Amino acid sequence: MEIRQLKTFMSIVKFGNFSQAAQFLGYTQSTATTHIQLLEKELNTVLFERFGHQLMLTGDGERLYDYAERITKLAEEAKNVLDDFSIPRGPIIIGMPESLCVYRLKDLLKEYAAVYPEVELKVKLGISSDFHNMLRKNMMDMAFFLEEKIQEPDLVSKLLWPEPVVLTASPNHAFSRFAGVQVSDLGGQTLIFPDSGSSYRTLLEESMEKAAVQPGNVLEICQIEVIKQFVMSNIGLTILPQAAVQNELTAGTLVALPWLGPEFQINAYLAYHKDKRLSSTIQAFSKLVQERLLK
Missing domain, CATH: 3.40.190.10 (Periplasmic binding protein-like II)
Structure with a gap:
């Protein structure tokens, strides 16, 4: 039993004949007929009977119609939910050093939370070595780093700015x-x-x-x-x-102090694990970072 067969069945009931239902669905009449024949064969019953020129539902056809409505409605709801996956929602865990969180990223975090109210934003403060491990264990979605450079081959990183x-x-x-x-x-x-x-x-x-x-x-x-x-x-x-x-x-x-020693070359990076599936929630955060912090 396929969703398209049920939709064909419901359309035939709505229009009262095969030809109009087939035209509405973009099928040939023979395709619509085949859908009904396959349904009847699978269910071992007859769904329609004719009284002169009028097409009528059988008793089994009436019972199937109620189920077909519910099944197609649930299928449509499932499709809508998956289509709406493009809307950021659900949890996202971002790691960042305290200095970046408090002195660089407050406004960005505030804006992200306001623009995407269905996102559960969680910020973890810590140091780079902790973030490396948490990204590898999939305990964190993305992380900000303050490093000279990021060389780990399993991390995908974006240089944001030099941090004096x-x-x-x-x-x-x-x-x-x-x-x-x-x-x-x-x-x-x-x-x-x-x-x-x-x-x-x-x-x-x-x-x-x-x-x-x-x-x-x-x-x-x-x-x-x-x-x-x-x-x-x-x-x-x-x-x-x-x-x-x-x-x-x-x-x-x-x-x-006027430092005369070796130069401290520190950069800010945003990174995630190379195997991380980039959900719409993660992509939206990354996009906001680039729009607000890389001008």
């Missing part, structure tokens, strides 16, 4: 009066870092290790706002994306 990174101090720190700060100057200093695994922290630590420079103390704090408060209190120095400290730099409560 600054070594930051209180205006009361002695370094704020230096004409330039070198790696060797960091020996014995208190450094305040975000979680281990952040690319900019790693770059600074690698440059210090290469120069055999040891800090005096290292404080690891997971929240950027707390880090900034510590630095403003002149407890130590930190390295952060410039976007995360721009308000404080403008207000003069923090200063960007």
Whole structure:
């Protein structure tokens, strides 16, 4: 029993004859006749009988008509649901570093949630190494990265923009009066870092290790706002994306030190796993990122 056969059957009932029903459906009359014959053979019954020139439903035909209406209606609803799959809906999980979420992407996330109210947007904060694993395990749909470059062959990545990174101090720190700060100057200093695994922290630590420079103390704090408060209190120095400290730099409560050491080349990327099925929800998010952030 096929949907098209049931539609032919219902059209014949509606028009009262085979020829008009066939014309309405775009079939030849012989095709419409074949549909009914196949139905009757499968159901082992007769669906129509003639009284003179009038075509009438048999008792089995009347019973089938009720089922045919329900079946074709359900089929149409299923088709509509699948057609509407182009409308973003359902959950999407996006990973991003705290600095990007708070200082770069708030407006974009707000707009996406407003434009696609049927999407359940979930944001996971973390570091790049965590995102790599979660994308590979399909625990996350897409992720933003702050890296020098992404080289993993199983990730499809889009370069978004270069992300400036600054070594930051209180205006009361002695370094704020230096004409330039070198790696060797960091020996014995208190450094305040975000979680281990952040690319900019790693770059600074690698440059210090290469120069055999040891800090005096290292404080690891997971929240950027707390880090900034510590630095403003002149407890130590930190390295952060410039976007995360721009308000404080403008207000003069923090200063960007003139760094003379190795250049920190950090870029923002949006990436997903190469085997990820790109639903309309994911595609809509990616499109919004490109429209709003790549102008």
